[in-house]
Structure formats: C-alpha cells, structure tokens
Amino acid sequence: MEETTSVSYNQNYSGSPITNIPQDYIFTIILLLPIDAILSLSVTCKRFKAITSSDTLWKSLCKRDLGSTCVDSLLKSCNNFNQFSWMKLYKQVYQIDSVCCHKLSYPHGDLDFPKARASHSLNFVSDCLVLFGGGCDGGRHLDDTWVAYIGNDFPRILKWKTVHSGIPSGRFGHTCVEMGDLLVLFGGINDHGNRQNDTWIGKVTHNENKGITFSWKMLDVGNIAPPPRGAHAACCIDDKRMVIHGGIGLHGLRLGDTWILELSDSHCFGTWHEIAIHPSPPPRSGHTLTCIGRNRTILFGGRGLGYEVLHDLWLLESCQGYMRWIQVLYDLQNIPDGVSLPRVGHTATMVLGGRLLIYGGEDSSRHRKNDFWILDISSFPSTTASSKRVLTRIWKRWKSNGYEPKSRSFHRTCVDPSGRHLYVFGGMVDGLVQAVEPSGLGFDKELFLVELVLQL
Amino acid sequence: MAQEASSSTSSKTISLKTGDGEIFEIEASAAKQMKTVQRLIDDLGDDITIPLHNVFSKELPKIIEYYKKDITGEITKDFEAEFVKDLNDDEVKVLFLAANYLDANKLFEFLSQNIADRLESKSVEYVRKYFGVENDFTPEEESKLREERAWSFRGIKEDE
Numbered sequence: 111m112e113e114t115t116s117v118s119y120n121q122n123y124s125g126s127p128i129t130n131i132p133q134d135y136i137f138t139i140i141l142l143l144p145i146d147a148i149l150s151l152s153v154t155c156k157r158f159k160a161i162t163s164s165d166t167l168w169k170s171l172c173k174r175d176l177g178s179t180c181v182d183s184l185l186k187s188c189n190n191f192n193q194f195s196w197m198k199l200y201k202q203v204y205q206i207d208s209v210c211c212h213k214l215s216y217p218h219g220d221l222d223f224p225k226a227r228a229s230h231s232l233n234f235v236s237d238c239l240v241l242f243g244g245g246c247d248g249g250r251h252l253d254d255t256w257v258a259y260i261g262n263d264f265p266r267i268l269k270w271k272t273v274h275s276g277i278p279s280g281r282f283g284h285t286c287v288e289m290g291d292l293l294v295l296f297g298g299i300n301d302h303g304n305r306q307n308d309t310w311i312g313k314v315t316h317n318e319n320k321g322i323t324f325s326w327k328m329l330d331v332g333n334i335a336p337p338p339r340g341a342h343a344a345c346c347i348d349d350k351r352m353v354i355h356g357g358i359g360l361h362g363l364r365l366g367d368t369w370i371l372e373l374s375d376s377h378c379f380g381t382w383h384e385i386a387i388h389p390s391p392p393p394r395s396g397h398t399l400t401c402i403g404r405n406r407t408i409l410f411g412g413r414g415l416g417y418e419v420l421h422d423l424w425l426l427e428s429c430q431g432y433m434r435w436i437q438v439l440y441d442l443q444n445i446p447d448g449v450s451l452p453r454v455g456h457t458a459t460m461v462l463g464g465r466l467l468i469y470g471g472e473d474s475s476r477h478r479k480n481d482f483w484i485l486d487i488s489s490f491p492s493t494t495a496s497s498k499r500v501l502t503r504i505w506k507r508w509k510s511n512g513y514e515p516k517s518r519s520f521h522r523t524c525v526d527p528s529g530r531h532l533y534v535f536g537g538m539v540d541g542l543v544q545a546v547e548p549s550g551l552g553f554d555k556e557l558f559l560v561e562l563v564l565q566l
Numbered sequence: 567m568a569q570e571a572s573s574s575t576s577s578k579t580i581s582l583k584t585g586d587g588e589i590f591e592i593e594a595s596a597a598k599q600m601k602t603v604q605r606l607i608d609d610l611g612d613d614i615t616i617p618l619h620n621v622f623s624k625e626l627p628k629i630i631e632y633y634k635k636d637i638t639g640e641i642t643k644d645f646e647a648e649f650v651k652d653l654n655d656d657e658v659k660v661l662f663l664a665a666n667y668l669d670a671n672k673l674f675e676f677l678s679q680n681i682a683d684r685l686e687s688k689s690v691e692y693v694r695k696y697f698g699v700e701n702d703f704t705p706e707e708e709s710k711l712r713e714e715r716a717w718s719f720r721g722i723k724e725d726e
Contacts, residue, residue, distance in 0.1 A: 135666060135678075138674075138675075138678045139678050139681055139682055139685075142678055142679050142682035143682045143685060143686065144686055144687075145718045146687065146718040146719050147682075147685050147686050147687065147688065147693070149715040149718050149719070150685075150688065150689065150690045150693050150715075150719075151685075151693055152711070152715065153690045153703075153708065153711045153712055153715060154690055154693050154694045154697065154699050154701065155694070155699040155700060155701060155702050155703070156702050156703065157699070158697075158699065159711070201717055201718075204717060204718065205717055429643075430642070430643065
C-alpha cells in the first residue's frame with residue numbers, strides 16, 4: 111500500500127476519496143436510495159450523472175420498486191425493444207395518474223355467468239379469476255364457485271365456468287385471500303344470520319375431462335380458531351401466513367381482534383393464534399387489509415362500534431419476530447376532497463408501482479362512491495423513529511377514463527400479476543337494478559376491468 | 567513468544583496496527599469477518615501484527631466494537647441505531663471506506679444503508695457537499711437536468 115495515499119487520506123476525511131471507490135459500491139448505496147435522492151445525485155456532477163444513467167441500474171430499480179413478477183410481465187408486453195429504456199419506463203409508471211375502465215362482456219348468447227351479488231370473494235390465482243358465494247336479492251346467500259381462465263393478456267370476452275362442489279356452505283362477508291397458488295377462505299355469514307369460523311383451502315386444478323376447475327378442502331385447524339364472524343378483513347402476510355382483523359361477530363358485535371393463521375408445509379393443517387398487542391385498530395367491520403410487501407399489511411377504514419365510518423390507517427409489521435400495529439397518521443383536513451375519504455365496503459388492492467388503489471365503498475353520508483384513491487405506500491415509515499410523523503401527500507385522487515361504472519359498495523376486486531389490470535365484480539349499486547330491495551338499491555352483476563395504462 | 571495456554575481459535579487474539587502506528591487487539595473469530603484481514607493473516611501468519619495502512623486509530627476501535635458484538639450474535643436494530651447515533655456524516659464516510667478496504671461485508675452493508683438514510687430527501691447541494699464533488703455543469707445544463715428530473719421530487723428536508 112502506498113504511503114502517500116494513506117497520508118492524504120488521513121488528512122482529508124471529507125474529500126473525494128468516496129468517489130474513487132468502484133462503481134459497484136456506489137451502486138450499493140444508490141440501490142438503497144429513494145428515487146428522488148438518486149435523481150438529486152445525478153444532478154451533482156457529470157460523473158454521477160453518468161453512473162445514475164445506467165440502464166442496468168434502472169432495471170434493478172424497476173425490480174426493486176415494481177417487483178420481479180411485474181418486470182417480467184412488462185418485458186413480455188413490450189412491443190418496441192429498440193426504444194425501450196428502463197429509466198423511461200420507471201418514470202412512466204411513476205407518473206401514472208389515471209385509470210381506464212373497460213366493460214368486459216361474455217360470449218354472445220352465453221347464459222352461464224354469475225348472478226348479481228355483493229360481499230362475495232373474487233381472486234386472481236393460477237391465471238384464473240375465481241368467484242365464490244356472496245349475498246343476493248332477498249338477503250339470501252350463494253354457495254357457487256365460478257372460474258374463468260384469463261392467462262396473460264387482458265381479455266375483452268370472458269368465459270365463466272361454474273363449479274358444482276357443494277362446499278364450502280353458502281355465505282357472504284367471508285374473506286378469501288391468495289397465498290401462492292392457493293386461496294384461503296375464512297368465516298362469513300349465512301342467510302340464517304349464523305357467523306362462521308371455518309377455514310377452507312381452494313386450488314385451481316386442471317382436469318383432463320373438465321378442463322380447468324376449482325376444488326375446495328376444509329382446513330384442519332385443531333381446537334383453536336377465531337370467534338365466528340363476517341365482514342372482517344384478511345390478507346396474506348407471507349407464503350405461509352394470513353392475518354384477519356375485526357368483523358361482526360356473534361350478536362352483531364363489532365370485533366377488534368387480530369389473528370394469524372399459519373399453514374403447514376403440506377397445506378393440510380393450520381394453526382390459529384391471536385395477536386394481543388397494543389395499540390391496535392379499534393373494532394370495525396367492512397374494512398380492508400392489504401399486503402403491501404416486505405411482510406407489511408395496511409388496514410383502512412370500515413365502520414366502527416359507534417356505527418361511524420372510519421378513515422384511519424394502520425400498518426401491521428413484523429419486527430424482530432414480533433408483530434405490531436402502528437397507526438399511520440395523516441391530516442384529513444389538508445387533503446382536497448378529503449371529507450370523502452372515510453369508507454366502508456370499499457376495496458383496497460395493490461397495483462403497479464407500489465400503490466394501494468382504493469375504489470368505491472360508502473362514505474360518511476351513506477353515499478356509494480365511484481372514485482379511485484391512491485395511497486402512496488413508498489412514503490410510509492419503515493422504522494419506529496418516524497412512526498409519530500404526520501404524513502402529508504400520501505393520498506391522491508386518480509381520474510378515470512373510458513367506461514364509467516356505477517357507484518358501488520361491497521363489491522370485490524383482484525389484480526393480475528402485472529399489477530396493471532384490476533378486475534371488479536358485483537356489489538351493491540344505487541337504483542333499481544334488480545328492483546327488489548325496498549331501499550332502492552340493487553345487487554350488480556357487472557364485471558369490468560380497471561387498467562393502469564402504459565405505453566410499452 | 568509463549569502462547570496463551572488455550573490455543574483454540576475462539577480465545578485467540580490478533581494484533582492490528584493502524585496506518586498511524588497504533589496497535590489494537592481483536593478476537594480471531596471477529597477478524598475472520600474482515601476478509602482483507604483474514605487474507606493478511608493467511609499470508610503473514612497469526613502471530614505477527616497485521617499492518618492496516620489505510621485504516622487509522624480514529625476508526626478502527628469502532629469497527630472492532632461492531633464485530634465484537636457480531637460474533638456474540640447480539641447485533642440488533644437498537645445496537646445499530648446506537649452505533650451511528652453520535653457519528654457525523656464524515657465519520658460515517660470514513661467508516662464506510664474503511665469497511666470497504668477491510669472487505670467487512672456486514673458493516674459495509676449496514677453503513678451503506680445508513681449513508682442512504684442520511685441522503686434521503688436532501689437537496690442537490692447537500693449531496694454535492696457530502697460526496698465532496700464539484701459541480702462541473704454549466705448553469706444551463708444544470709437547470710435543464712433539474713427540470714428533466716423534477717418528476718420525482720417530493721419535497722426536500724431542511725438541510726441539517
């Protein structure tokens with residue numbers, strides 16, 4: 111080692127030596143920075159501009175912030191490789207501020223499609239849309255399972271197939287979450303008003319004679335299970351665990367408990383255990399839980415004990431083996447049109463670019479909504495230190511082009527692996543669609559697609 | 567020199583000599599985590615005082631403190647927060663460069679994250695000062711670049 115280098119280094123701690131380290135090491139730091147810091151870095155000097163313009167770097171950033179599945183899907187959809195630049199793509203994704211809705215239709219003359227309903231479950235798993243149960247006119251429950259193969263493109267014409275299995279028993283207000291290739295269904299209410307607490311595992315199967323079909327199996331959970339309920343919220347935390355919160359339990363009481371289900375490797379057994387931690391979100395129903403990646407889930411809205419419509423946001427994360435709830439504080443007054451934010455019976459789905467897309471539901475004035483709100487997850491606190499900050503600018507309203515769907519609540523949504531296509535089905539809508547409910551609302555049987563438009 | 571009675575690696579210490587001539591002791595199992603040190607030990611043997619020309623007495627004790635905690639498996643988020651709490655930006659940079667030189671991967675990754683955290687939401691001027699780089703753009707070039715990149719700016723923290 112040259113003595114001269116070490117002497118000058120000793121005397122010049124805050125100097126240029128840091129820029130003399132290999133590019134790979136600078137990349138290590140860059141890949142840990144948020145985008146605005148990387149772009150600030152690119153304006154500092156020519157050398158850093160060159161380093162931060164590397165297309166390989168931006169591909170890594172796309173993978174980091176959009177996910178590998180999404181990046182693969184985008185590559186497949188790309189039409190023009192010559193003009194393709196990862197940095198341009200990142201910028202485009204970042205700047206999306208609207209969605210385009212498309213009404214999906216069924217093959218001409220096809221009479222086999224799910225009837226109108228609400229509080230059903232809708233999932234995207236193994237390239238298929240899967241629909242189960244729900245409530246329909248007369249307050250009756252449904253117990254039918256429907257599957258439609260989607261594949262990788264977004265279809266204009268969809269063919270549903272019904273699966274006659276008789277299980278699980280009919281219900282609405284249940285939850286059904288995707289866990290890898292499986293669906294995990296829990297709870298719900300039937301038309302006698304009985305709350306359930308059984309757990310089911312479902313899977314798309316390919317049968318030689320029947321083609322694509324779906325099969326359900328009850329999960330053996332032993333003696334411990336959460337108290338029966340419906341209108342609770344659930345989502346998957348990782349490839350083995352699911353979390354549920356709240357809901358309406360026995361005697362119509364709103365619950366505020368948190369439970370975790372852990373599946374065995376074989377998926378034949380599961381164990382439930384309650385997470386009794388404080389603070390935790392107050393009791394509620396009709397709220398949403400969504401996994402936002404890296405073992406974190408977000409809870410939003412719902413209807414509380416006093417029947418009020420809520421707008422609080424809670425983050426559930428695991429930290430060194432423990433789960434904890436952190437309330438994410440934000441200033442409702444400072445958000446344009448923020449008064450419409452409290453929601454119940456809405457949907458919250460993760461879409462392209464680390465955003466939570468919140469659609470529909472009912473607001474505090476009992477109006478059904480048709481708007482799209484985005485919660486910007488990337489500005490969320492990731493350490494305890496920032497958990498007391500009141501965040502601003504985390505909510506954005508997106509425009510919607512194309513087909514204009516009816517305002518609805520207690521509909522269901524799911525997103526495909528690209529994160530660009532959100533499917534919406536059913537729900538309660540205004541007006542006399544089915545002309546049976548005395549309160550002037552009806553159940554809807556519309557299926558439409560919400561697309562995040564990208565030029566590829 | 568007479569060796570200590572127990573010759574198992576866990577209680578063996580290595581002597582490290584900094585660029586400014588000071589000597590520090592480190593357990594052999596901790597030294598193993600720093601690949602540069604391990605390579606020198608492999609070449610020179612573990613009885614000799616290992617020379618580290620590019621690391622100095624100001625930062626080596628801190629590095630040794632980190633790896634001492636590491637071999638007992640006690641590095642927690644709290645420990646890491648405490649570790650960098652009183653360090654100013656220059657001190658973190660020096661440790662970062664030393665960790666790079668010593669090929670001390672865990673410390674290097676931890677400090678990378680810390681540097682990234684310190685740069686988050688800071689202005690371009692702050693980042694320039696931090697890396698000690700000169701602005702070699704013309705005013706026109708710079709304002710054009712800033713405009714092109716404005717899409718990502720969320721808001722700058724007050725320079726601390």
